[in-house]
Amino acid sequence: MPDHPTVDEWLPPHQQHLLYSFAHADTLIENVGSVLLDYVAATPLGLDNRVQEGREDVIVASIAPVPQSVPRQAADVINQLRSALEHALSAEVEHLMGRQLESAEEQAIEMPVPKSDSGLSDWFRHKRRRSLPVLHVDGVLGQRIAALQPPFGTAEDQIHPLRVLAEHSNLSKHRKPAEYALRLGRVIPDYMVPGLEITGEYPADRPLRIGDVLASVPAGTRVPLDIWPTVAIRRPHTREWIVLTHELRALESWVRTIALPTLIAGTSNVDPIPPHLDISKGYPDYSDALSKAQTMPAAERLGLRLAGVGLREQLPAIFTQVLPAISYQTVEHYVANLSDAAAVEVLERYMRVRHGRGESHAAEYLRRLLR
Template identity: 40%
Template sequence: MAKSLLVDTLGRMSRPGADYSWLPDHQLHVAATLAHVDWIIDQAARLMEAYTKAGPLVLGEVVNGDRMELVAREVAPLPAAISRLVADALTQLRAAVEHTLFAEVEHLLDRSMSTAEEKCIEVPAFTTEENFDKWLAHRHRRNLPPLGSGAPLTGCLRRLQPYQHEDTERHPLRVLAEHTNLAKHRVPAVATTRLGAVYPDQPHPDVAVAISPAPGTGRSIALEAGDVLASAPRGQQIVLNVVPTVALQRPHTGEWIVAAKELGLLEQWVRTTAVPTLITGTAHVAPLPPQFDITTGHEDLRQVLAGAGQVAAAGRLAMRIGAAGARGSLVDLIASLRGSPDRDALQGWVDSLDDQAAVARVNRLAENNLVAVVTLLAEAQHYAARR
């Protein structure tokens, strides 16, 4: 069956007719928490985007024998707000899971809990089944029917545990727990500027780079003043692209992951797997939307969910980055065609396109479809004629 996504007046992706009937009234709160998380991630993402766009590296060249080396002279300090916003987002993601469990236990009990009972409600992240069973055997938990042995909610919690998966250290709940334990008790999230990629405009066999592009992996390497980023034979003019990135360190493994990628993965897991599983026992339901306005009151939150944005903050960041490259490609491609408007008019045209529209037009051109080329040229000409 064909599925479609519509774009609302704010340029957000919305999913018409999504069925959120699986979300009971006593769990509606979590939708607002997830929207709050999305807002925080968006603030962090925009700061990271502005930081990298501003060019945080001062580059220099050093002669080393018969080669010329590109070095980092200076690395601009990372704004302190970034690590703190990242920590806030991670903490709120953990809260979304914890609050969901608490509300479910309270609902199933159909009575108020004692202070001692309330304190024992948490979502653990165990790497062994033995430790999870010990946690369940706590004297207050074992007397709560919703968390009893064999209870459906206990089964939901068990399915979310890291020990259920082969790579326990990289399981999302384990990663989230380690991040939030660090942020709550010791320091904000550990974030820094690292090197994401160095590559020439055109492939060159004699160029050596510190790190090659690795799309989608989140890979990066340490970056400090004085580091050699690339080298090439002396006397040759080679244009190099240097891509700095903001990375986040996982406390328990020491791995450095691109911060936006880490936030995006954890947000998606909480929203599409953890929360639905705790409520319904499965992740095979319509995922809650990440994006809607919680700065104003809503009479009917379910109606708001029906029209909410479906693209999370990390996805919107990726779209903005892709759109920036797409706009440049559109100008270059259309400018090479006979009958093209001048570059100023072309630039005005691509700047008038929203991010999704710019990426969509480049994707159409990439298909080498003559109709798409003619259509886009006509669109550019029409824009130029109206100026």
């Protein structure tokens, strides 16, 4: 086989259901991200100024509630990813055994996430799995399961994707909804001034609260600030706050590109299952669906959308600065009709031309775009 087997080469027919499972998870991640982009764009933080003891503080005066679809759809993503692991393992056991499993055997199939080497050994020795040699410690799937386990008892154990996925899904399925909250991402001043202090009274281990100080300057000083809030999820086992979209992106990527290929093909050195497919439509067969699937995951598409929004605001100023004879309205009309990807491409190509061939060639590139 080549160094990187294609999906057709390593994903067997009994595992083709995973294409649709990841498409569903991808749609859920996109839904979460879209709601969050709109939420943040609507400026969820109300700010106020407070002068005391010779300083002027920027404080949180109000916080818009996070839409309740966000935690619920994020939990759906996490549970879909955990289910994809379990479904793939079950299908692989039945395929390797070459027979339909009995009810008791089906109940014995699970992706273990123990907390120690002894816990993993106990899982392998459990009587429920005696009739399934592929799940024994020296069985083909037993070895692959062991390869996916966290490094028990180390700092890396707590941040390993399998551990994080299991802790999140156990919490949301069995105990309570996860903790989600608005937190402070960044505070960026337009320029530095003497005495400027950022995030004065905001501790990193909790959500934002009304009255928190985000920045402080000597009284009478003026400096524009860009304040970027972010929605975070709290990991149940470490109590650490992680940007929600980053958490979903990392877990989806690990399950799709590492865990599932390892379980099925014995290696992650393969072309991953494409994540994006519109499964609200029907497809004649798997081959047709695979041919229409796309490789850019939701997190990247959302990043492109965010970049496009920002660039459509910035590009008119760039155009008119480089081409002062062109009206601002002409540039605005052109930019408004660019897709997110096209807006990013315009800026990237402009910067490449400017860096490689100089200002005059960069200006001519922009001028051609407006013809």
